[in-house]
Amino acid sequence: xASSLNTDGLTQRPIPVRAGVGLKAQHYGEILETSPxxxxxxxxxxxxxxxGGPPHQYLETIAARYPLSFHGVGLSLGSADGLDPAHLKxxxxxxxxxxxxxxxxxxxxxxxxxNYLNDLLPLPYTQETLEVIADHLRQTQDTLGRxxxxxxxxxxxxxxxxxxPETDFLIMLAELSECGVLLDVNNIYVSAxxxxxxxxxxxxxxxxxxxxxxxxxxxxxxTEIIQDFPQSRGLRIDDHGSPVMKDVWALYEEAIALFxxxxxxxxxxxxxxxxxxxxxEGQKAEAVMSKIGGKRHAAA
Amino acid sequence: xxLRDLQSGFKQALxxxxxxxxxxxAIAGGEITATARLxxxxxxxxxxxxxxxxxxxxxxxRLVGCEFFEALAAEFIRNHPPTRGTLIAYGGEFGAFLDxxxxxxxxxxxxxxxxxxxxxxxxFHSADAAPISGAILSDFTPEQIPNLHFNLxxxxxxxxxxxxxxxxxELTQATDEPDDAIEIEPGEAHILVYRPEMDVTVLFLKPPxxxxxxxxNENKTLTGAYEAAAEIDPQFDLQSTLSDLMSGGLFASVRSxx
Numbered sequence: 316x317a318s319s320l321n322t323d324g325l326t327q328r329p330i331p332v333r334a335g336v337g338l339k340a341q342h343y344g345e346i347l348e349t350s351p352x353x354x355x356x357x358x359x360x361x362x363x364x365x366x367g368g369p370p371h372q373y374l375e376t377i378a379a380r381y382p383l384s385f386h387g388v389g390l391s392l393g394s395a396d397g398l399d400p401a402h403l404k405x406x407x408x409x410x411x412x413x414x415x416x417x418x419x420x421x422x423x424x425x426x427x428x429x430n431y432l433n434d435l436l437p438l439p440y441t442q443e444t445l446e447v448i449a450d451h452l453r454q455t456q457d458t459l460g461r462x463x464x465x466x467x468x469x470x471x472x473x474x475x476x477x478x479x480p481e482t483d484f485l486i487m488l489a490e491l492s493e494c495g496v497l498l499d500v501n502n503i504y505v506s507a508x509x510x511x512x513x514x515x516x517x518x519x520x521x522x523x524x525x526x527x528x529x530x531x532x533x534x535x536x537x538t539e540i541i542q543d544f545p546q547s548r549g550l551r552i553d554d555h556g557s558p559v560m561k562d563v564w565a566l567y568e569e570a571i572a573l574f575x576x577x578x579x580x581x582x583x584x585x586x587x588x589x590x591x592x593x594x595x596e597g598q599k600a601e602a603v604m605s606k607i608g609g610k611r612h613a614a615a
Numbered sequence: 616x617x618l619r620d621l622q623s624g625f626k627q628a629l630x631x632x633x634x635x636x637x638x639x640x641a642i643a644g645g646e647i648t649a650t651a652r653l654x655x656x657x658x659x660x661x662x663x664x665x666x667x668x669x670x671x672x673x674x675x676x677r678l679v680g681c682e683f684f685e686a687l688a689a690e691f692i693r694n695h696p697p698t699r700g701t702l703i704a705y706g707g708e709f710g711a712f713l714d715x716x717x718x719x720x721x722x723x724x725x726x727x728x729x730x731x732x733x734x735x736x737x738x739f740h741s742a743d744a745a746p747i748s749g750a751i752l753s754d755f756t757p758e759q760i761p762n763l764h765f766n767l768x769x770x771x772x773x774x775x776x777x778x779x780x781x782x783x784x785e786l787t788q789a790t791d792e793p794d795d796a797i798e799i800e801p802g803e804a805h806i807l808v809y810r811p812e813m814d815v816t817v818l819f820l821k822p823p824x825x826x827x828x829x830x831x832n833e834n835k836t837l838t839g840a841y842e843a844a845a846e847i848d849p850q851f852d853l854q855s856t857l858s859d860l861m862s863g864g865l866f867a868s869v870r871s872x873x
Contacts, residue, residue: 430698
């Protein structure tokens, strides 16, 4: 039983170059009973910000068996009015306790003026934003005593004031703060559709970025917007609620060809299916890595 | 526009139903208008926070039905957006909000049901502590026993209501939908919520036992707590009540204060 946060017994296990899946409460029991052949698990750090109880008891057991990645959804690196010190402190306690091999956050904001809006909101790409988020990244990395990865967002809008291309912004951020990049292939596809850019060009622009993890997920096509704006091509919405789409798998093959085999997470956060479905998606990702990755190394 | 002004305006627009000035000032339009693009985020905020409230308040959802729940959740979210970056802590003011929510006045028990569900949520996430067993009392002399202080587990919450929320709780925990409308007798409820191990326990108490625990929780001695219970029922059976509560694993520690 977890009586308090401590580091007893939990050592850091590196993330293997394999597929991992998002850890969901629905699957705790099955994971403990069957010890499925999965490379690693990723958790939403905020789901473990309670003091104790079943979430920690399960996570402790799983952390002893599998490598972990901690993916934050609530720190709000892009907030103009600063990071919540209590949130950052709690995050540090969790990182110190569970020793995850990867820690990641988003290129977005979610909090302002003491309120958390529970959505990954887009940022204007300006010099001011770059300085704000680079400062917050450094503050987070200094507090945690480790590098974190930053994820490219799915976006549905662009600001009038945005002047820096998103890929340049990510590269500059990685240079300024020495953070890594979490490449979400589904997000590239969604944003490329929504803003009419070529997802392959976007990926190529990032080819020298320090990509240490990839994400794959499902998304949906918003049917109301296309009815209201029939002359447009509509919006794709990232919802992590369905299998990875065929076009996204194709883009993932190109991502693996470009960056080499990379730990890849299957994200599925709404309409969560049985664990076997997630594992099936993970096997597809591993098949891509052995097919494309193998070729790449053979050719090199 | 400064980032601070942009985020302030965006937040205000997200939490309103139709405040669209921000969208036209800051967001690039095109084939799809700036307002429609903003609406995607407005929907995200309301839908995901409504789901979070449904997960914390499943009994309220069941009692009022999906449509009413979503309407009251949207109203709650706009008036009480989260103040912390984790949803574990979101929705604690739902009970107080329901007290003053005009469309819910027909269902006066809802607010107390919400307080009960919030107590369950807090117990689930509270700090872990191992319960003590009754054997610990043999560590004390008979003279010390009347002056002992009992500390409840960190998960323990005491909820009372002038409505029969215990009956409503049982009803909402049943897996089947009832065939007919349910008649519930009026009556008050006294409830203890705590988590001795992994599972949250919801225990319905008689008023003397409830007030006995309230007194212990207010740091009264065993004698003081007994007096609080005996005031309600002179026949209050201290020994069997204490023994039941101890074997149920309610107490984290007991200490003697000279």
